Amino acid sequence: MTQTPLLDKVKTPADLKSLNDRELRQLADELRAETISAVSETGGHLGAGLGVVELTVALHAVFDTPRDRLIWDVSHQCYPHKILTGRRDRIRTLRQQDGLSGFTKRSESPYDPFGAAHSSTSISAALGFTMARELGGAPDPALGDAIAVIGDGSISAGMAFEALNNAGHLGKRMFVVLNDNEMSIAPPTGAMSSYLSRIYVDKPVQDLKQAMKGAISLLPGPFQEGARRAKDLLKHVTVGGTLFEELGFNYLGPIDGHDLDQLLWVFRTLRERADEPMLVHVLTQKGKGYAPAEGAADRGHARAKFDLVTGKQHKSPSNAPSYTKVFAESLIAQAQNDDKIVAVTAAMPDGTGLDLFAKHFPKRMFDVAIAEQHGVTFCAGLAAGGMKPFCAMYSTFLQRGYDQVVHDVAIQRLPVRFAIDRAGLVGADGATHAGSYDVAFLANLPGFVVMAAADEAELVHMVATAVAHDDGPIAFRFPRGEGEGVEMPAKGVPLEIGKGRMIRQGKRVAILSFGTRLGEVLKACEALGAKGITPTVADARFAKPLDREMILELARTHEALITIEEGAVGGFGSHVAQLLADEGVFDHGLKYRSMVLPDIFIDQASPRAMYDVAAMNAPHIEAKVLEVLGVAQMGKRA
Template sequence: LAEGFEAALPAPMRESAKRARQLVTGNLQGSGTLFEELGFEYIGPINGHDMGQLLPVLRAARARATGPVLIHCCTVKGKGYAHAENSADKYHGVSKFDVESGTQAKSKPNAPSYTKVFGDALTEEAARDPNIVGVTAAMPGGTGIDILADRFPSRVFDVGIAEQHAVTFSAAMAASGLKPFCAIYSTFLQRGYDQVVHDVALQNLPVRFAIDRAGLVGADGATHAGAFDVGYLTALPNMTVMAASDEAELKHMVATAVAHDSGPIAFRYPRGSGNGVEMPERGEVLEIGKGRVLQEGTDVAFLSFGAHLAEVEAAARLLEKDGVSVTIADARFAKPLDIDLIVKLARTHEALITVEQGSRGGFGAMVLHELADCGALDRGLKIRTMTLPDRFIDQASPDEMYADAGMTRFDLYKMAVSLTSSDGKVVPLSKGA
């Protein structure tokens, strides 16, 4: 009956109907695979670990292909090394490790990791608020969502490697009255940007974005470097964007995100250990759009956004040895900005330097825009924005990557010196410093 119906269709529709029927019924009647029906030349499946089988296939495909080719290789993660084969979440990028035991030789930090602080803080908040749920895209351990899942398994959703779905799924839950925390690495959230724009920001839904791996991340290299999230999120109406300067601030920002129900909110934090600061028993809800001043000076003001604050403080100590009076402010928010604080810094200091672990077009650009709009640049303020350079940073340790990027305490020091009045007061560090 179906075949008779197909025969009566116009020619352009006949072949499509036939293929649809074959795919639904599984009766391909000598037809090729699904991939061949889509126009690919299909080869496989083959053993991807058998070089004697794999290499000739690759050579033949290169020599004979007249169109797109799909080579179906079957492989096992960590093939040949039991510790890797049996561990789904480890050995993607590794430090030195003991071959027999599989133990990775990592230095013992003197502070908890930002990821663990987030996971613990979120779990504590979830114990008090039953509406909190967690969403991740195949990275429960990498984002700290696994800590929440261990205690409240029914309130955590791992959607697999589908960041777009994770964002839209979170939007739907926010629309229903839940408080979703969508935990995705900075560089992976880029995959769901369309959904962040149309499904979350446009509808002003209170999705909480926990953005791990902000800034340069070391072993994972340029593909995982969280350089762009500040720029692409602050561009969106309705979005609130925060960055934690230390692990205690991260705990405050989790509490702030829980309380913020008037629209989407995001907070970013880096990979690795915190600074060893004293942790609050419970996070405090921060006033939206308000920064804080850590120390006051008169010559140079540093306005830091995020986890580079420790380097800013180290640079300030170097400057103070040379007699330069330094103000240090932690912006906390890139959107909305603390306009009153920024304007005050601009009007009471000879120089203002913004610092962030992100690309050009991010926090510093937001500050420049606001200062220009309010006329604070009209009097000749010396201002610089210290960001990651306009290039990808090669893989190295985080410290080496930030040195390559020109973002060390010595780079901050030199920038401040270059902006300070040349009255003999400042003696720059030697070039070898």
């Protein structure tokens, strides 16, 4: 076990103030070792945190957190920050149920002034804190400086530029640290990424400390004493004419983000002298200091638990292909026969399986960078231009492109195909990444077709359905993780739009499932069978259009109807209830229940544990059936 004598003494960032620079360098080494050790036990986002160890130490050593608001963009790099800010004793509970979140979270610590997990929000939030300070907002602790740390991947998003534009205009003192490691999750794409590289391609990384000393010695005496404003000095060492300067920021850099001496010097100087918006460009290495991460293609972006020495991850063997892989392979199969099919990801090529698609069709896959809004409208344009775009996004990230879905896709009835991965509760990433809302926010849009796959074979057919459907937008959703292990069809066959399927015929109660809760429903039926209750089970397949005929028939022939879906209220069950109400079914006494995600944000745990919190696993379905039939209260029926 690595010794961490200095880190052991750090309870809060205030303890850093008594360390000299040599000790801070040692502290950084200990912090890196502790981060690697903790993530080897918990799994999680490793590479990004290792890249900002020195930056984390320097910022906490120089600034006065939590009075100064330190805002980590995405915040997947926040583990070293958590260790320094009083959470080391719980760091080995990261991403576990009842443990620390893998992201910054306001409710977790005063050192997390702003929560994140979706990217590119930090500059807006920092500007908000800055203007609150200017206007006398004084929460506890009183407002100091705002510092946003944003990665080169995240700064590619429109929102970051909206914030820079606004901050440059307002001209108040605030700090943006651009952490440039030339990586997103995958290598970053796009002109912005090339631009950042061009800023320093022909120039050595600045040794600002030396350069500043040189600059000062060239100044006349009085100025040596009183070069009061940072920009008076900084213009001697910055690379002139950057985009950031055009937007109203003072640009400083690029500097070596692993050279703690320089970081300390730069931040001390800026803290003392800056009076305008400052952008400090630091170059770092994702995965720094841990060879298995440094050497990996993703620089150790996210890891399962791993062996400290070898870096080998402990992954449980899979029994079925992942939904993501099934989607990608189905799309590849379809695209072999249809050259109009193209696919779009917003910086998640591996996560969406489109890296596989790109291997087959490099010219037909577009990674638009972290730019979901643009990605959706780009697809709308592709569709208007006669292509068949598959917009492959996680449910949670599609949220960012919602106006584009409404305004650019739905209103124009353009046939964009939305492949929505990570539907439902996702596990360790927690509430920020839950795919809870897509059914609700898509099925209310006129002309949208909305499907959910009950298993991986269904997904194959839904991909085929989406290819065939050219009359407006269509979406299909599927969860994170592996499939059910069902037999796979030889090829996808388009489904009839708006038609569900019967799974088993029973009596008294019908369970209408939308999505992969079907497996839990069938488990519940086993248990109910032992109690003499045999529910009818149907797979709705479509939340929109609904299979009216099937639903009304189920309502007519059963005493009770229960819907279940991996989504929030306002989705499938709400549409079914609306149909039943409109058709007057409730006038005749149908007992109806809808099982949806509860009206809370569910914290991280395993997906199963999260569905326990949501009361949506087999025992809960069983209990719901018993309740609706009035059996639970009366004891066992004969």
